[in-house]
Amino acid sequence: MSKYVYLTRKVEFAASHIYHNPTFTPEENRRIFGKCNNPNGHGHNYTLEVTVKGEVDGQTGFVLDLKDLKDILNREVMDVFDHRHLNKEVPEFATEIPTTENIAISIWNRVAPKLNDGTHMHRVRVYETPDLFVDYYGEP
Amino acid sequence: MKAYLNRRYLFSASHRLHNDRFSEGENRELYGKCNNPFGHGHNYTVEVTVSGQVDSRTGMVCNLVDLDECVRLAILDRYDHQNLNCLPEFKDKVPTTENLCVHVFDILQREFRAAHLQDVRMERVKLEETMMNSFEYAGGEDPRR
Numbered sequence: 001m002s003k004y005v006y007l008t009r010k011v012e013f014a015a016s017h018i019y020h021n022p023t024f025t026p027e028e029n030r031r032i033f034g035k036c037n038n039p040n041g042h043g044h045n046y047t048l049e050v051t052v053k054g055e056v057d058g059q060t061g062f063v064l065d066l067k068d069l070k071d072i073l074n075r076e077v078m079d080v081f082d083h084r085h086l087n088k089e090v091p092e093f094a095t096e097i098p099t100t101e102n103i104a105i106s107i108w109n110r111v112a113p114k115l116n117d118g119t120h121m122h123r124v125r126v127y128e129t130p131d132l133f134v135d136y137y138g139e140p
Numbered sequence: 141m142k143a144y145l146n147r148r149y150l151f152s153a154s155h156r157l158h159n160d161r162f163s164e165g166e167n168r169e170l171y172g173k174c175n176n177p178f179g180h181g182h183n184y185t186v187e188v189t190v191s192g193q194v195d196s197r198t199g200m201v202c203n204l205v206d207l208d209e210c211v212r213l214a215i216l217d218r219y220d221h222q223n224l225n226c227l228p229e230f231k232d233k234v235p236t237t238e239n240l241c242v243h244v245f246d247i248l249q250r251e252f253r254a255a256h257l258q259d260v261r262m263e264r265v266k267l268e269e270t271m272m273n274s275f276e277y278a279g280g281e282d283p284r285r
Contacts, residue, residue: 006285019198019199023197024197032198032203034205096196097199098199099197099198099200101195101199102199103202104143105143105194123197123285130148131149132145132147132204133146134144135146135189135284136141136143136144137144139141139142140141140142
C-alpha cells in the first residue's frame with residue numbers, strides 16, 4: 001500500500017497586471033472586468049502554495065528534497081513573476097488574461113514537468129488577497 | 141481547464157444553543173456556556189468554494205462581481221447582525237455552526253441558478269465560528285483537499 005505524504009511550500013511574489021481582452025469593446029471590458037480593467041494596471045502581493053505528493057524515501061525520510069523544490073520555485077516562478085508586469089513580461093499573458101485562475105494554471109504548467117520521478121504535483125493554490133484564492137489540480 | 145475559486149466573507153450574528161426537548165439540566169450540560177439564557181455572538185467567516193471551466197475569453201471561473209452580489213443578497217443580508225434563533229430556519233433547529241454551514245451551502249446552491257452563476261458548481265462552504273473552530277460542508281461529499 002502506498003503511503004503518500006503531501007508537502008506544501010509557500011512563497012510570495014508581487015506583480016502588476018491588467019484584465020483586458022482586445023476582442024471585447026471598451027464597454028464590454030469595463031463591464032466584465034470592472035476596476036481590474038483600469039488602463040494603467042494595478043498590483044497584488046500574491047501568495048503561492050505548491051503541494052506535491054510522494055512516498056517517503058526510506059533512506060532520506062523525504063518526500064522530496066525541499067532544496068530542490070525551492071530551487072524550482074525560484075527559477076520557474078519567482079524569477080518569472082516577482083516584481084514583474086504579468087501582461088508585458090510573462091509570455092503566456094501576452095494572449096491570456098492574467099487572472100488568478102490563469103496564474104495558477106501557468107504555475108502548474110511551469111513547475112509540474114520539473115519535479116523528479118516519483119513526486120507528483122497535487123495542487124497549486126494562488127492567493128491574490130487573503131479573501132480570494134484559486135486552486136488548480138491539473139484537471140482538464 | 142477546471143479551477144476552484146475560493147472567496148471569504150464576514151458576518152456577525154448572535155445565537156443560543158438550546159433544545160426545548162432537553163431538560164434545563166441536559167441543555168446546560170450539553171451546550172455549556174453556549175446555553176446562557178440571553179445568547180452570545182460571533183464574527184463568522186464564510187469561505188465559499190466554486191468550481192468550473194476557466195472561460196478562455198475572460199480567464200475566469202465566474203465573475204467575482206456576480207458571486208459577491210449573490211452571497212451578499214442571499215447570505216450576508218440575511219444573517220449579518222441578526223439573532224439566528226429568531227430566523228425561520230432555526231425555529232425548530234439548533235443554530236449550531238454545523239447547521240448554519242449546511243443552510244448556507246443549500247441557499248447558495250439554489251441562488252446560483254438565478255444569479256448568472258448556473259455554469260459554476262457549488263463545491264464547499266467552510267464556516268469559521270472563531271479562529272479556532274471551523275466547519276465544512278460539501279453537499280454530503282468529502283471536500284476536495
